Amino acid sequence: MSGDTEEGDRRTVRAALDRAHRREWGAVLAATVRIAGDLDLAEECVQEAYASALTSWTRRGVPHSPGAWLTTTARRKALDAHRRTATLQNKLPLLVESAEETAVNPGDSDAPAVLDDLLRLVFICCHPALGEEASVALTLRLVCGLTTAEIACAFLVPEPTVAARITRAKKKIATARIAYRIPATAELPDRLDAVLTVVHLVFTSGHAAPGTELLRGDLVERALGLGQSLRTLMPDEPEVAGLLGLMLLTDSRRKARCAVSGRAVLLEDQDRSLWDAEAIAHGLRLVEAALRTRRLGRFAAQAAIAACHARAASFAETDWEAVIGWYTVLDRVWPSPVVSLNRAVAVGMRDGPDVALAQVSALEADGRLVGYRYLPATKADLFRRLGRIDEAMAAYRQALALTDNQTEREFLLGRLDLLSQVDLLARMDQGVRLDRGVDPEIGS
Amino acid sequence: MLLVYDDGTPVDFEAGQHHSRSWDQTPSLAQAHRRLAENAVKLGGGLVTAEALEAPEMATTLRTDVVTDGPAVDTVDNVVALYVVDAPDLDRALDLARWCPLSGAGSVEVRPVRSTRT
Numbered sequence: 069m070s071g072d073t074e075e076g077d078r079r080t081v082r083a084a085l086d087r088a089h090r091r092e093w094g095a096v097l098a099a100t101v102r103i104a105g106d107l108d109l110a111e112e113c114v115q116e117a118y119a120s121a122l123t124s125w126t127r128r129g130v131p132h133s134p135g136a137w138l139t140t141t142a143r144r145k146a147l148d149a150h151r152r153t154a155t156l157q158n159k160l161p162l163l164v165e166s167a168e169e170t171a172v173n174p175g176d177s178d179a180p181a182v183l184d185d186l187l188r189l190v191f192i193c194c195h196p197a198l199g200e201e202a203s204v205a206l207t208l209r210l211v212c213g214l215t216t217a218e219i220a221c222a223f224l225v226p227e228p229t230v231a232a233r234i235t236r237a238k239k240k241i242a243t244a245r246i247a248y249r250i251p252a253t254a255e256l257p258d259r260l261d262a263v264l265t266v267v268h269l270v271f272t273s274g275h276a277a278p279g280t281e282l283l284r285g286d287l288v289e290r291a292l293g294l295g296q297s298l299r300t301l302m303p304d305e306p307e308v309a310g311l312l313g314l315m316l317l318t319d320s321r322r323k324a325r326c327a328v329s330g331r332a333v334l335l336e337d338q339d340r341s342l343w344d345a346e347a348i349a350h351g352l353r354l355v356e357a358a359l360r361t362r363r364l365g366r367f368a369a370q371a372a373i374a375a376c377h378a379r380a381a382s383f384a385e386t387d388w389e390a391v392i393g394w395y396t397v398l399d400r401v402w403p404s405p406v407v408s409l410n411r412a413v414a415v416g417m418r419d420g421p422d423v424a425l426a427q428v429s430a431l432e433a434d435g436r437l438v439g440y441r442y443l444p445a446t447k448a449d450l451f452r453r454l455g456r457i458d459e460a461m462a463a464y465r466q467a468l469a470l471t472d473n474q475t476e477r478e479f480l481l482g483r484l485d486l487l488s489q490v491d492l493l494a495r496m497d498q499g500v501r502l503d504r505g506v507d508p509e510i511g512s
Numbered sequence: 513m514l515l516v517y518d519d520g521t522p523v524d525f526e527a528g529q530h531h532s533r534s535w536d537q538t539p540s541l542a543q544a545h546r547r548l549a550e551n552a553v554k555l556g557g558g559l560v561t562a563e564a565l566e567a568p569e570m571a572t573t574l575r576t577d578v579v580t581d582g583p584a585v586d587t588v589d590n591v592v593a594l595y596v597v598d599a600p601d602l603d604r605a606l607d608l609a610r611w612c613p614l615s616g617a618g619s620v621e622v623r624p625v626r627s628t629r630t
Contacts, residue, residue, distance in 0.1 A: 163601050197602055244624050247601035255603065 077126060084130040085121055092135035093213030094297070098185035099139045101248060104146040105162050107210065107238050113149065117142035139182075163247045186211075187301045188248050190294075194263040195246050202237040203266045204273075205230050212290050222287050223273060260302075264311045264367060267294045271315050288319055299354075306361040310368030313354030317374035320347035331482075332475050336383045348378045366402035369394055388418040405436040413446060421453040441470035445480065452483075457491045513625050514609050516593040518618035541613035548595070548611035555608075557598025564593040589618060596625065 097114045104110035117138045131137040193207040204223075208214040216234065220227040240246070251259040274287025295312035302308050324338035355375045358368035372394045380386040395411035408431055416424025428447055437443045448463035461484060468480045545562070552559045568583040568590040575584070583590055595612065599605035602622065609620040 195602075244622075245599075245601045245605075247603060249601075249603075251603070 081122065081125045081130060084125065084134055085118065088121070088134040088138060089118065089213055090293075092138060094189060094211035095135060095182055095186050096138045096142055097210055097213075098189035099182055100142040100146055101162065101189065102164055102185060103143045104149070105164050107162060107241065109146060109149060110142075111210070113142045113145040114138070116145050162242060163245050163249075183301055184250060186297065187250050190263055190298070190301075191250060191259060192241060192246055192248055194259075194266045195241075196258070196262045197244060197246060198237050198240060200266065200269060202233045202240075203262070204269055205233045206237045207266055207294070208270065208290065209234055211294065214290070218286075260305060260307065261365075263298070264307055267291055267298070268311060268315075268367070270294065271318075275318060288315075288322075291315060292319065304361075306358040306363050307365040307367045309354045309358040310365060310371045313351045313358060314367055314371035314374055316347045316351035316354065317371060317378050320344040320351060320378065331478060335377060340382065343378070351375070352378065364397060364401055366398060369398035369401060373398070386417070388414055392418060405431055405434070406440070406442075409437065409440075409443060409446060416450060416453075421450040425450045425454070439470060441467050441476075443467075444470070448483070452487065457487055461487050461491075513623045514595040514597060514605070514612055515591050515621040515623060516595070516612050516614065516618065517589040517621065518592040518614060519588050519590075544611055544613040548608055548613075551611060552597045552599070552608055555599055555604055557600070560596035560598055562593075562595045565591060592618070 093114070096117065097110055100113050101107060101110040104113060120141060121134070121138060125131070125134075190207065190211055193210055194203045198206065205219055208219050208222075209216065214222075216231050217227055219225075220230040223230070268291070270287055271291035274285060274289075274291065292312075292315055295308075295315055298305075298308045299312050320343050321335075321338060323344070324340065324342035325333055327333050351371070352375055355368070355371045358364075358371065373391055376387050376391045376394065391414045392411060395407060395414055399407045399411060409428065412424045412427035412431065415427060425447070428443070428450065431437060432443060432447070444463045444466035448460045448467060451457075451460035451463055464480055464484045464487070468477065468484070471477050471480060549559045549562070571583040573580050573582060573584045593613070595608075597605065597608050599608060605622050609622050612620045614620070
């Protein structure tokens with residue numbers, strides 16, 4: 069065998085291993101947890117399995133089903149670990165139900181069982197008793213196979229903070245006896261909502277920061293991957309379809325959201341030819357599937373709003389009537405003053421900024437949105453469109469004082485700058501019009 | 513361990529309201545208590561301890577050998593009752609917590625009892 073082919077083989081193995089890491093980590097770990105009875109031990113065994121795959125696959129070639137090979141290897145390692153030591157008694161055991169099922173069967177790749185284990189892993193990572201930050205970190209680590217360093221980097225948090233969150237979460241799972249189980253039908257809606265919230269949080273963390281950071285884009289990919297897995301695992305849950313649809317439709321605008329300068333581009337100003345038509349088509353199919361069930365939840369309603377934007381050939385052709393209708397639905401299934409604020413913006417697009425301003429002022433008066441930066445930002449935009457420049461500038465400054473996100477600060481400063489120029493012009497010529505719209509996406 | 517916290521509004525144990533959505537009607541606190549006990553038994557464990565406490569103003573606190581009047585932590589919500597139940601996992605314990613008698617806006621803290629196993 070020449071050196072060249074050896075090098076080529078090594079590259080093939082590396083690529084297969086990377087693919088297996090991306091796609092199968094969670095499933096391999098989920099199946100190993102059952103034998104290990106402990107999350108830490110399971111993680112160690114899966115890491116070792118991936119390490120031994122490198123040597124074994126280089127020598128004997130990439131197996132037909134890499135995932136099954138890795139699962140079998142990791143489970144054997146867990147069994148060996150149990151045989152070798154009595155550590156199980158010292159470790160905090162994980163609550164794995166029905167011990168008789170855990171008899172290891174090498175080469176066992178019973179598909180439904182594997183899927184069920186993956187679902188158990190997702191539900192244990194996203195148990196509401198863990199708190200959202202811990203759930204996000206634990207899901208990325210255990211289900212997606214990200215390292216602590218990668219998670220820390222993606223969320224701009226110090227690595228020891230992430231490590232501590234994960235350690236504490238694992239300890240709580242064992243100490244508080246959180247079961248490795250798919251929730252019963254009665255508890256499913258609440259538990260599923262917690263899972264979807266975590267996946268959505270991973271998505272928005274990646275999506276909210278437009279621009280250059282690759283790892284942030286990776287978060288979007290991970291969230292989409294999780295959404296797709298959940299869709300496969302729970303094909304009948306409308307909220308799962310709704311969340312995946314919402315993420316696909318939002319992400320379809322990725323290329324159009326960011327100007328060459330790195331600045332965010334408002335929905336209104338986006339070049340719609342840059343939208344990803346394939347993602348939109350997929351997203352729209354999911355929204356329709358979710359709506360057909362007539363069991364509407366918050367993610368399906370949000371996806372329906374995103375679908376209205378995706379269907380419009382231009383900003384001017386947006387069906388604001390439908391957008392407002394879906395915001396009304398959203399406000400009913402998931403009441404929130406933020407939803408009311410977004411609805412007011414859509415009303416402004418249909419009925420004019422003065423109508424919207426009245427609604428926004430009413431919202432401001434009820435006090436629940438104090439300190440919420442999109443409220444003054446929305447008001448500022450409405451004032452601007454009404455030509456009330458002094459009030460607009462005051463509101464922009466108010467929003468600026470509440471914002472520490474750099475991209476948003478630049479946007480607000482840009483608007484202020486523009487207004488002060490317009491103000492000057494307007495003093496010279498009363499005919500200047502200020503009729504540019506508010507970003508209906510803002511704050512969503 | 514289920515620690516029941518409440519704001520100390522005096523309630524009639526037989527007529528009190530219960531706000532958990534486990535209920536389809538609003539039973540008395542006494543009924544809630546009985547259902548909790550029954551469900552604990554159904555889980556195979558049962559009720560180990562169940563005690564309702566007198567008002568926090570009746571508490572006496574000992575801190576570094578100084579005795580003072582009142583509860584140790586001065587908060588709106590105080591522990592008003594405690595249950596020790598035998599539940600196989602957190603979800604089952606939370607199911608029981610949903611039946612804890614509460615007068616109104618109170619809450620239930622579910623805390624594992626430290627294992628004496630070494």
